[in-house]
Amino acid sequence: MGNRLLSFLMASIALGGLAEAKTVIHVMHQGDPGWVSTYGEVAKRFETANPDVDIELIYAPHDAYNEKFSAAVMSKQLPDVMELDAPFLANYVWSGYLQPIEPLVDKDVIDDMTESNVAQGTYPIDKELYAVGLTDSSVVLYGNRKYLEAIGARIPKGVDDAWTREEFEGYLEKLSKLDGVKWPIDTFRGYGIKTEWITYAYGPILQSAGCDLIDRKTWKSVGTLDSDPCVEALTMMQKWVTNGWVVPQSSGTNQFFAEGHPAALALGGHWFYAEAAASMKDDIVVMPLPKFGPKGASPNGTWIWGITTASEHPDIAGKFVSFMLKDKVFRDYAKEDSAYPGLKSFAADSPLYADGGPMAVAFEQASKTAVARPPHPAYPIITSAFMGAVDEIFNGGDVKAALTAAAEKIDEDIEENDGYPPFDEQQ
């Protein structure tokens, strides 16, 4: 027994010594099970190509990613490579967690990035690139062809002839009276009330109406988020909910293609296409987001890859990121997921988004109407405050009061952090 234990110890010491010789790169990511196994395969292929490197994947669930990340920062366990949600980039860079990525990844990857992909990875203060991604994202309006024909709705050809607010609300009203339609629209309340989806998908409605979450020059929210156009826009959304036009939160996120197609329209992310199209085939229509005011607006930004300041081997970390973004299997899985191209070469082999492809409208939005979420270190508070206001409003609360409270909360936090220098010097 003693001998066996001894030899076991010897073996483990020997193995430990072996692992020691390799460079370990920690990669923190989120994603559904399919993505998790895809990352595992990418890591294996990279290790085969680079026998002296050991890739350690750290999985953190999507909904608690920020909390997990904060815990990693506090325990001084920052990974080398981390996936991050684009709107949080400003906060991470300002806090000093990320290093400029341009010198670390292959030049052909950088040159391959679309404009909106560069925008989502850039920190506005020093104009440096801190993160790269294979993909970007957008939200479009999906429609059920049968129902739209039944009410005689006009199908927009592109972003320029998107529905106006009057048309859109008129159609909602007509759809609500149509047989077979239980809810005219799904805005994906089923994702929950504390989810980035709310700011991501509903924010553009504010920008289209002519206001914003926060003034991007003075970085003040009072006077912007609680201004009349915003109050008007959210009063409009509140009306949709109280009229019973919107799929309620407790009914899940599949009412658009569920048995009997109870929801006629869906204001959904690009990732929703794969699932919906699989079930509805040709009955699905992809349209640009309606114009709620003078101009159209659509969201952008997704989960992209950055390299942390804690990394002892930034060059190898960069090598891994470049390897992953070019990896064929990784790209194939992204394509299956109807991923939205952020690299030109990836767009070229995504017929979905090419001219004439079913999702071409979404790609067109990226260059014409995309508005990034406010790139400010206070973003965690901005989004959290807005989520709270939307929950209050959708459940019949006073719109003006809810938005005022949210705006004050945002300004209070920025004040408390002395304006997050250097952001305060922009005024």
Added chain:
Amino acid sequence: MTLQQPALPATAVAARPARLRDRGRLFQEVGMLAPAVVLLTIFLVVPFLLSFWTAMTNQPLVPRPTPARFIGFTNFLRIFKDDLFWTSLWNVSRFTFWILPVQCGLAFATALLLHQKLPFRNFFRGVFFLPAITSMVVVCVIWGTLFQYPTGPLNQVIGFLSGGRIEPIDWLGDPNWAMFSIVLLSAWQAYGFQMIVYLAGLQGIPDELYDAARIDGANALQRFWHVTMPGLRPTHVFVLVITTIQAFKLYTQVAILTQGGPKSSTETVVHYMVRAGFEEQKLGYASAVSVILFLIVLVIALVQRQLLRRFDV
């Protein structure tokens, strides 16, 4: 966080004068106490005092380029100014108001039932205690599917029994129902613990009292009212206080099922604190909330001690 358990009556240790021949004895005592005192200090007292200190600063969750600074009672003033905090306090009060009769009543009823000499008594004790040892997270996920709107099992049953006359209820999505739904599942999950306490209390009442009552000609109801109830007085107080303190710390169910919504109708003090600390990364602010929660629980514990004294326990 620094949530205190209710103070148990400490057994007073008679302090001995440390005379010379008692010195060895004193060393022994100190030596025996040391591990507990050290551990309690490191893991309870120090964090507790730290949270008092943190509450007075604008400390963020993760270190930032701008260092945290002392801001006095600003956090507390902000909390008292925040309607959401008062809403969360009101919500846990509502929750407590409902959970006490429902959960303790259920526990008491089942304890009385299982105290009878029934066949399979021990089997049923085990069965009724099962939810209490099931993880609350698991229970929440299961109940979440039961509550589903409009086609969840619960709504199906109600629809069937009422012949379709009662419309399906959006249990977790309707501000009027959400807290009640959480009361239901919480009571179901946790009443086993109170049931065990009541069973112990019932077993502590001497049989002689019942025999004497029978000889005096008391019927079952009178025996219950004049023997069982007075005998259970301390148990009642203990159960009510423990349940109240637990109710004030409501968090798991809310975090999993409603995230404080809809319309903040299920926002609780602990959930508010966790959100401020982790989502909005305001550690100082969250510490201030935890200090307030501590004071509330402390008051409940003090009232408990007064009540216990009154019943000479």
